[in-house]
Amino acid sequence: MKHIRVIARAAIDRSEHTGCGECQASCQSACKTSCTVANQPCESKRVNRKEASGNK
Amino acid sequence: MVHLFEMLGSFFCLDVPSGSVITTDRLTYLLLMLRNGVPGALGELSTFSGEERAEAEAEIDGLIAEGVIFSPEIPDSVRLADGVVKAMCLNVTHDCNLRCKYCFADGGAYGGKRGSMSLDTAKAAIDMLLASSGTRRNLEVDFFGGEPMLNFETVKQTVAYARACEGAFGKRIRFTLTTNATVMDEGSIDFLNREMSNVVLSIDGRSEVHDSMRRFAGGRGSFARAKENALKFRAARGDKDYYVRGTYTAENLDFCSDVLFLNDCGFDKVSIEPAVLPAASPYALGMSNVDKLKGEYLRLAEEYYKRRSALGRDKFSFFHFMMDLSGGPCEKKRLLGCGAGAEYVAVSPDGGIFPCHQFIGRAEFGMGNVFDGLRPNGIPERFSANTVSSKDGCKKCWAKYYCSGGCAANAYNLNGRLDAPVDYLCELQKTRTECAIAVAALEASDGFGTADFGAAANKA
Numbered sequence: 001m002k003h004i005r006v007i008a009r010a011a012i013d014r015s016e017h018t019g020c021g022e023c024q025a026s027c028q029s030a031c032k033t034s035c036t037v038a039n040q041p042c043e044s045k046r047v048n049r050k051e052a053s054g055n056k
Numbered sequence: 057m058v059h060l061f062e063m064l065g066s067f068f069c070l071d072v073p074s075g076s077v078i079t080t081d082r083l084t085y086l087l088l089m090l091r092n093g094v095p096g097a098l099g100e101l102s103t104f105s106g107e108e109r110a111e112a113e114a115e116i117d118g119l120i121a122e123g124v125i126f127s128p129e130i131p132d133s134v135r136l137a138d139g140v141v142k143a144m145c146l147n148v149t150h151d152c153n154l155r156c157k158y159c160f161a162d163g164g165a166y167g168g169k170r171g172s173m174s175l176d177t178a179k180a181a182i183d184m185l186l187a188s189s190g191t192r193r194n195l196e197v198d199f200f201g202g203e204p205m206l207n208f209e210t211v212k213q214t215v216a217y218a219r220a221c222e223g224a225f226g227k228r229i230r231f232t233l234t235t236n237a238t239v240m241d242e243g244s245i246d247f248l249n250r251e252m253s254n255v256v257l258s259i260d261g262r263s264e265v266h267d268s269m270r271r272f273a274g275g276r277g278s279f280a281r282a283k284e285n286a287l288k289f290r291a292a293r294g295d296k297d298y299y300v301r302g303t304y305t306a307e308n309l310d311f312c313s314d315v316l317f318l319n320d321c322g323f324d325k326v327s328i329e330p331a332v333l334p335a336a337s338p339y340a341l342g343m344s345n346v347d348k349l350k351g352e353y354l355r356l357a358e359e360y361y362k363r364r365s366a367l368g369r370d371k372f373s374f375f376h377f378m379m380d381l382s383g384g385p386c387e388k389k390r391l392l393g394c395g396a397g398a399e400y401v402a403v404s405p406d407g408g409i410f411p412c413h414q415f416i417g418r419a420e421f422g423m424g425n426v427f428d429g430l431r432p433n434g435i436p437e438r439f440s441a442n443t444v445s446s447k448d449g450c451k452k453c454w455a456k457y458y459c460s461g462g463c464a465a466n467a468y469n470l471n472g473r474l475d476a477p478v479d480y481l482c483e484l485q486k487t488r489t490e491c492a493i494a495v496a497a498l499e500a501s502d503g504f505g506t507a508d509f510g511a512a513a514n515k516a
Contacts, residue, residue, distance in 0.1 A: 003084040003112040003513055005504060007497040008381035009124055011075030012390065012457060019135050019388030022194045024230070025143035026460075027394035027412065037393050038458040039378040039492065040385050043194060 013042075020044055058125055059454035060088055063354070063494035064361055066505035070493060072454050074127045077381055077497050078119065081509035084112045091116070091126070103515065112513070132445040135388045137398040137436035140190040145402035145413045146181055148173045148210050149202040154236050154278055156270045158305055158331045158339050160469075163273075164202035166404070166417040172207045173405040178214040180426040181403045186225045188430070192399075195222075198232045200402075200413055205239035215251050232256070234301075236270070237282040237289070245289050253297060257286045260302035261314020261328070268307060269339075287322060298325055299375055305331040305339035309348050312356040319363070319372050327375030330484055332466045343480045350487045357491035361498065369499065379492040381500060393460025397423070397439025411439055414465030439464065439474070447475045453482070458489045 022043040057072040067085035069078050080088065083104050086097040101109065119125045149172045152164030164170065182197070189195050197218065199211050211233070218229050230253040237257040240248075248255050259282050260266040267277025286300060300323040304311035311328055318326045330349070333340040341349070356374065363372045394400055397411030404416045407426040415421040424431035442464060444456035462477040462485065470478045498505055506514060 001115045001118075003081050003509060004115050004119065005079045005501060006119070006124060007077040007079060007500050009074070009076050011077070011382050011384060012073070013386040014130060014133070015386075018386035019133075021135075021140065021142060021192050021399060023385060023389055024194075025196055025395050025400045027396065027400065027463075037390055037460045038384050038489070039375065039380075040389065041380060042383060042385050042389075045383050 057129065057452075057454060058088065058092060060085065060092060061490050061494075063490055064357060064498060064505065065507060066494065066498065068490075068494060068497060069125060070454065071125045071127050072457065073129055074123065075381070075384070075457065076124045076127070077493060078125065079497055079501065079505060081112075081506055081513035082515070083108060083513045084116065085506075087112055087116060088125075104513075108513065132391055132443070133388065134391050134441070134443050134445055137440035138190070139188070139430075139436070140192060140399055141185060141188040141401055141430070142190075142192040142194070143196040143198075143395065143400040144181060144185050145198045145200050145400070146173070146178060146214070147200050147202065147402060147404050147413060147416060148178065148204045148214070149207040150405050151206055152201060152203040152236070153206065153238060153272060154203070154270055155273050158269060158303055158333055158337075160332070160414060161202065161416075168417055170202075171405050173210060173403075173407075175210050175213050175217075177403075177405065177407045177426060178210055179217050180407060182214065182218045182221065182229075184426045184429065185229075186221060186227060189225075189227060193227055195227050195229045196232065197229055198234065200234050203236055203239060204233055205235050205244065208239075208244055212247060230254075234258070236278065237286045238272075238278050240285040240289065242288075245285075245292055248289070249292055249294070249296065255289070255293075255298045256301050256327075257282070257289065257298065258302070259283060259286060259300050259318065259323075260304070261308065261311065262317050265304075265308045265314055266302075269303070269305065283321065290323060299327045300325065301375075302326075302328040303331050304328055304341075305333075306341055306345065307339060309345060310352060311349075312352040312359070315356055315374065316359060324371055325373045325375070330481065332463075332470065332478070332481070334470070341480060343483070346480050346483045349484055353484070353487045353491050357495055360491075361495050364495075364499070365503065376488045377492045377495050379496045381493070381496045387457070390457040390460055391443045391445060392440065393443070394463070395440075396464060397421075398436045411435060412465060414463075414469070442474050447477065449477055449482075453486075455482075455486045455489050458492075459485045 026037045059070045067080045086101050089097040151170040155163045222229050232254040233252050234256040263279040266279040270278050402410045402413040409423040410416045444450035444461040450456045450461045464474045466478050467476050
């Protein structure tokens with residue numbers, strides 16, 4: 001495309017298997033008074049990435 | 057719904073339901089504004105040729121057909137409380153050696169008596185967490201206070217007890233600790249670096265800013281000691297998580313200088329939060345400060361992007377600008393937010409359970425105690441249903457999947473309702489989110505921004 005660059009597609013996973021609850025509670029990290037949640041990593045994706053890189 | 061914004065010299069479009077992000081040239085940005093109901097773009101659009109416009113329109117239509125932008129609204133699937141507790145804030149002490157002027161916890165006492173949590177109470181809290189965590193494997197315990205390092209022996213023994221028990225339950229507990237960094241030595245730094253998956257050290261920034269707010273009980277400023285200890289801690293921390301975290305107030309509206317100062321001191325992971333105080337406080341922030349504070353976040357985003365580009369991304373992380381545009385949390389997590397009152401609770405030194413540390417001492421929010429367990433009084437259901445899908449002010453907000461509707465305690469403390477977010481905090485959150493998306497988008501595309509589309513499509 002000449003006028004647009006797509007940076008991220010469908011970043012919010014709404015599929016049924018989500019919501020495992022294994023990720024970190026957002027207020028436990030570095031805020032304690034706010035609720036920024038979008039910067040929390042998804043635990044299952046993190047584990048999958050780690051396993052994938054370990055298998056290389 | 058899409059949200060269009062300009063940041064760091066580039067134009068961005070966020071598709072709210074899907075989280076897709078695109079960057080565009082000026083021509084396409086104007087066309088998107090028009091489609092988003094902003095007729096003011098028409099005049100400038102007339103300076104572009106019909107051929108150019110048709111080309112850009114075709115690209116927009118293609119992405120709409122693919123569901124990348126203007127994607128359909130989908131009903132949210134809220135996960136209500138299921139009786140599981142997986143994260144706990146353990147207030148191991150209600151005492152502090154500092155008397156910070158903005159402290160929400162009454163100098164550590166939380167409006168009650170000063171005192172410490174016994175090891176028996178801490179063990180009962182761990183027992184309750186392990187027994188209440190259902191099928192969740194990853195659990196969290198944050199040592200908090202007051203100043204938790206004043207009860208360091210209990211911290212150490214609680215960690216040892218939990219480590220001895222977690223395996224039998226098939227769990228892994230991540231420990232974190234929040235400290236004012238004034239009560240540390242080599243031994244405690246070694247322990248924290250070994251056992252804590254994250255440590256938050258409170259320093260507000262420039263020495264005069266910090267010392268104005270964060271003083272020892274005797275009145276002396278705590279900056280020199282906190283900085284010295286925090287640097288020792290940082291040097292020994294390696295690549296494990298930590299954050300130096302500050303609070304800004306009406307006294308340092310130029311807080312960007314404090315964040316940059318902390319980075320200049322040698323701290324690569326920094327966070328800073330707006331103070332949340334009653335309007336009568338001389339240090340309170342409010343809507344009248346929002347323009348100035350937004351400008352500070354923009355200044356920070358520019359300098360942040362510059363520093364990370366020049367020195368390396370690992371040299372500077374600002375908590376609220378860290379965003380993984382393609383691998384962030386799922387929808388249910390974004391709706392749930394911090395999970396306070398449901399899967400996340402706080403425990404006071406006497407074993408009382410509350411929705412989070414900010415509700416400790418408020419009898420109307422008591423949820424039971426760690427010896428007798430959670431009391432079925434509807435609080436988990438009330439808190440877990442309090443999402444962006446249920447709050448009138450949030451339903452149509454473009455930032456709703458990035459802030460989860462804000463902090464319920466802040467809403468309750470300032471507006472008297474759990475579901476009434478604080479206006480100035482919403483405004484700041486929106487600006488922070490734009491900054492985070494812009495920085496992440498530019499970094500994800502190796503700096504490719506609006507200027508790179510070429511002069512023809514960007515003429516003003």
